[in-house]
Amino acid sequence: xxxxxxxxxxxxxxxxxLAPAAFAQPxxxxxxxxxxxxxxxxxxxxxxASDRRVTFRLLAPNANKVSVLGQxxxxxxxxxxxxxxxxxxxxxxxxxxxxxYNFTMDGVDIADPVNPIVKLRMRTSASMVNIPGxxxxxxxxxxDVPHGSIDINWHNSKVTNDARYFYVYTPPGYDPNxxxxxxxxxxxxxxxxxxxxxxAAGRANFMxxxxxxxxxxxxxxxxxxWGHSVPLGGPQGQNNDTFDRYLTQEVIPLVESKYRVAPDxxxxxxxGLSMGGGQAIRVGL
Amino acid sequence: xxxxxxxxxxxxxxxxxLAPAAFAQPxxxxxxxxxxxxxxxxxxxxxxASDRRVTFRLLAPNANKVSVLGQxxxxxxxxxxxxxxxxxxxxxxxxxxxxxYNFTMDGVDIADPVNPIVKLRMRTSASMVNIPGxxxxxxxxxxDVPHGSIDINWHNSKVTNDARYFYVYTPPGYDPNxxxxxxxxxxxxxxxxxxxxxxAAGRANFMxxxxxxxxxxxxxxxxxxWGHSVPLGGPQGQNNDTFDRYLTQEVIPLVESKYRVAPDxxxxxxxGLSMGGGQAIRVGL
Numbered sequence: 001x002x003x004x005x006x007x008x009x010x011x012x013x014x015x016x017x018l019a020p021a022a023f024a025q026p027x028x029x030x031x032x033x034x035x036x037x038x039x040x041x042x043x044x045x046x047x048x049a050s051d052r053r054v055t056f057r058l059l060a061p062n063a064n065k066v067s068v069l070g071q072x073x074x075x076x077x078x079x080x081x082x083x084x085x086x087x088x089x090x091x092x093x094x095x096x097x098x099x100x101y102n103f104t105m106d107g108v109d110i111a112d113p114v115n116p117i118v119k120l121r122m123r124t125s126a127s128m129v130n131i132p133g134x135x136x137x138x139x140x141x142x143x144d145v146p147h148g149s150i151d152i153n154w155h156n157s158k159v160t161n162d163a164r165y166f167y168v169y170t171p172p173g174y175d176p177n178x179x180x181x182x183x184x185x186x187x188x189x190x191x192x193x194x195x196x197x198x199x200a201a202g203r204a205n206f207m208x209x210x211x212x213x214x215x216x217x218x219x220x221x222x223x224x225x226w227g228h229s230v231p232l233g234g235p236q237g238q239n240n241d242t243f244d245r246y247l248t249q250e251v252i253p254l255v256e257s258k259y260r261v262a263p264d265x266x267x268x269x270x271x272g273l274s275m276g277g278g279q280a281i282r283v284g285l
Numbered sequence: 286x287x288x289x290x291x292x293x294x295x296x297x298x299x300x301x302x303l304a305p306a307a308f309a310q311p312x313x314x315x316x317x318x319x320x321x322x323x324x325x326x327x328x329x330x331x332x333x334a335s336d337r338r339v340t341f342r343l344l345a346p347n348a349n350k351v352s353v354l355g356q357x358x359x360x361x362x363x364x365x366x367x368x369x370x371x372x373x374x375x376x377x378x379x380x381x382x383x384x385x386y387n388f389t390m391d392g393v394d395i396a397d398p399v400n401p402i403v404k405l406r407m408r409t410s411a412s413m414v415n416i417p418g419x420x421x422x423x424x425x426x427x428x429d430v431p432h433g434s435i436d437i438n439w440h441n442s443k444v445t446n447d448a449r450y451f452y453v454y455t456p457p458g459y460d461p462n463x464x465x466x467x468x469x470x471x472x473x474x475x476x477x478x479x480x481x482x483x484x485a486a487g488r489a490n491f492m493x494x495x496x497x498x499x500x501x502x503x504x505x506x507x508x509x510x511w512g513h514s515v516p517l518g519g520p521q522g523q524n525n526d527t528f529d530r531y532l533t534q535e536v537i538p539l540v541e542s543k544y545r546v547a548p549d550x551x552x553x554x555x556x557g558l559s560m561g562g563g564q565a566i567r568v569g570l
Contacts, residue, residue, distance in 0.1 A: 062391040064347065106347040110395045114408045116479070123399045125410075141448045147439035154432035154490065163426045176461040194401070205439065 043086060045112050046101075046129045052093035054129060056103070056112070061085025063105050070094075070101035070129070079103075096133035098203055102126040119201040122192045122228060128201060138210050139203040145213035146172035147206075150199055155254060159246040160229050166251055167195040168259065169205050171212055171219035181262040183220040184255060185269045186247070186283075188227050188276025195226045221259050225251050227276050244283050328371060330397050331386075331414045337378035339414060341388070341397070346370025348390050355379075355386035355414070364388075381418035383488055387411040404486040406477045407513060413486060423495050424488040430498035431457035432491075435484055440539060444531040445514050451536055452480040453544065454490050456497055456504035466547040468505040469540060470554045471532070471568075473512050473561025480511045506544050510536050512561050529568050 045057040056068045058079065066087040067076040072094045079087035100119055102109050111118055112127040119126045132140065151168045171182070187204065189197040198204040204222060211217035229242035256263050272280035330342040341353045343364065351372040352361040357379045364372035385404055387394050396403055397412040404411045417425065436453045456467070472489065474482040483489040489507060496502035514527035541548050557565035 058393070060391065060393045062349065063393065105393065106345065106391065108343070108345045108348065108390065108395075108398065110393075110398055111410065113393065113395060113410070116405065116407050116410070118403060118405055118410060120401065120403055122401050125396065125398070125401070125403055143441045143446070143448050147441065147448060149439060150437040152435040152437070154434060154494075156428045156432065161428070163428050163432060209439075 043114055045114050046127075048129065048131060052096070052131055053090050054092050054094055054131070055088055055090045056101075057086055057088045058103055058105065058113070059084075059086050060105060063087065065104075065106055067104045068101055069104060070099050072097070072099050076104065092131075094131050096131045096137055098128060098130050098139050098201070100126050100128060100201065120194050120196055122194065122232065124192075138207050140210065141203075141206050142210060145209050147209050148172050148174065148212075150205055152195075153254065153258070155250070157246060157250055159242060159250055164226055165195060166223060166225040166254075167199060168224070168255065169199070169208060169222035170259070171221070172209060173219070174221075174260075176260060178260065181260050181267075183218060183267040183269070184259070184261040185220050185222045185271070186251075186280070187222055187224050188270070188272030188279050189224065190227075190272075190274030190276055193227065193276075195224050198222075198224045221255070221261050223251065223255050227272075227279060240279055240282055243279055247279075247283055328399055330399050331412075333414065333416060337381070337416055338375050339377050339379055339416070340373055340375045341386075342371055342373045342399075343388055343390065343397070344369075344371050345390060348372065350389075350391055352389045353386055354389060355384050357382070357384050361389065377416075379416050381416045381422055383413060383415050383424050383486075385411050385413060385486065405479050405481055407479065407517065408477060423492045425495065426488075426491050427495060430494050432494050433457050433459065433497075435490055437480075438539065438543070440535070442531060442535055444527060444535055449511055450480060451508060451510040451539075452484060453509070453540065454484065454493060454507035455544070456506070457494060458504070459506075459545075461545060463545065466545050466552075468503060468552040468554070469544070469546040470505050470507045470556070471536075471565075472507055472509050473555070473557030473564050474509065475512075475557075475559030475561055478512065478561075480509050483507075483509045506540070506546050508536065508540050512557075512564060525564055525567055528564055532564075532568055 043057050043059045045055070047055040047057070049055070056079065058066050060066060063081075066079040068079060068089060068091075069076045077089050077091055079089040081087045101112070102124075103112060104110075109124055111125050115127045115129075117128040119128055148169050148171045151170065152165050153168060154163060154165045156163050174182070187198050189195070204224075208217060208222060212219050225247060227243055228239065229246050230236055230239045255261060261267070270280045270284045272278070328342050328344045330340070332340040332342070334340070341364065343351055345351060348366075351364040353364060353374060353376075354361045362374050362376055364374040366372045386397070387409075388397055389395075394409055396410050400412045400414075402413040404413055415424075433454050433456045436455065437450050438453060439448060439450045441448050459467070472483050474480070489509075493502060493507060497504050510532060512528055513524065514531050515521055515524045540546060546552070555565045555569045557563070
């Protein structure tokens with residue numbers, strides 16, 4: 001059904017020859033065998049029980065103190081070490097939500113090393129734990145409703161003088177060839193965030209999928225740009241002004257040229273969290 | 286230009302009311318103030334000098350031993366602690382590439398907490414450092430070439446019995462309304478990986494952008510599915526068989542229905558890294 005020998009394949013042979021050494025052979029320098037990526041294959045963390053109690057674990061035989069801090073109570077909870085060097089604590093029941101947490105190991109904040117669900121931040125990424133609700137909650141990833149897609153739109157920005165990207169959610173059944181037009185919603189993340197926040201950490205796409213399926217929300221396009229428009233070491237006082245110009249001069253025209261959005265006032269909305277809330281008020285008014 | 290008051294906005298008011306407490310007010314439980322996301326605002330890591338020497342730093346006053354392990358040599362290098370509790374080491378010059386590394390702090394492998402560039406893995410995420418080449422390297426993010434987009438295609442899978450996603454790169458200028466057809470390239474990640482590996486860690490999209498701009502590669506669609514088809518605790522011996530069925534029965538038909546791909550043998554290729562290489566041979570033959 002699929003053949004490995006064809007013209008693009010040969011071209012991509014060359015493509016991979018040029019790839020960084022970590023990903024392809026031959027490498028620019030002789031590459032020793034890759035190190036084992038996971039040290040602690042048997043530790044599970046977090047483990048969510050049916051009663052909504054959650055056990056957090058960290059394999060750290062040489063640590064002196066480990067605690068976990070989560071946004072359900074914002075109180076550090078100490079973990080205790082067993083004879084095998086695994087630190088653990090069981091908390092809760094914790095209210096249903098999709099919560100941010102991190103470990104603090106001997107004073108250093110770290111994501112949970114064995115939890116693949118990461119909230120990517122500009123600095124100091126954290127982990128996420130899902131506490132499901134009963135009945136099913138709005139942020140559940142359900143297999144009985146159709147799913148929208150998320151586009152990562154890379155582009156060169158003259159305003160910010162770099163290459164950057166914005167995320168766009170398109171609802172289930174969105175068809176670029178259809179004449180239908182959709183409302184558009186600009187959704188802005190908070191300080192220290194990235195365009196992935198609303199979907200990877202906030203599950204906005206699954207909430208939209210579920211609300212659209214329940215007919216509690218009209219199908220719409222959701223645009224999630226990057227609110228940090230000035231480099232980390234740059235003049236942060238100019239960030240909101242630069243972002244305002246970036247959004248209005250570049251993101252909105254790109255969105256309206258690529259997606260089937262209704263461009264009138266009644267079909268356009270903007271909202272944000274924290275820093276993004278301030279930006280939404282500024283741009284909106 | 287953008288108005289915050291309109292019908293979708295009101296609907297999304299309700300949408301945000303239902304959001305997890307970490308992201309919206311009011312919350313299902315009273316939410317205390319969020320903790321400061323970053324503890325170490327003044328530590329920069331990694332710092333890449335023009336001579337390709339790289340300094341790695343970790344603020345960890347209470348740690349007893351910190352080392353850094355990178356794929357440029359796969360040798361652990363110890364960091365030394367200064368009076369302020371910052372551990373550091375300067376290595377190199379390191380060959381130009383986009384390298385994976387992690388810290389080991391008192392025996393625990395962690396990503397570099399202040400580096401936002403993360404290689405997301407099923408377990409034990411790591412960090413990335415870019416060592417630019419001279420002249421410009423293929424994996425550079427350039428502002429003088431146009432960029433393709435990346436779509437995250439969520440869908441319900443009958444084969445794997447879950448909701449999952451595959452990444453798709455569309456080249457610059459890709460137009461779903463155009464009659465042009467593109468070759469399609471299926472690119473499979475290695476063990477412990479995710480669909481984001483080839484773009485977030487491997488920079489396949491920037492390499493494709495640059496090679497297409499240099500006319501060293503024809504514009505094509507690149508499909509990056511998730512190679513783990515069996516849950517972490519499930520029967521891993523069935524993974525490749527399940528992935529084979531998932532790719533051929535679900536991914537390829539979805540790709541051919543959504544994207545303008547040439548569906549014939551001569552315009553379809555498959556390639557993979559490590560576990561993905563085995564899968565590519567199996568599916569390809």
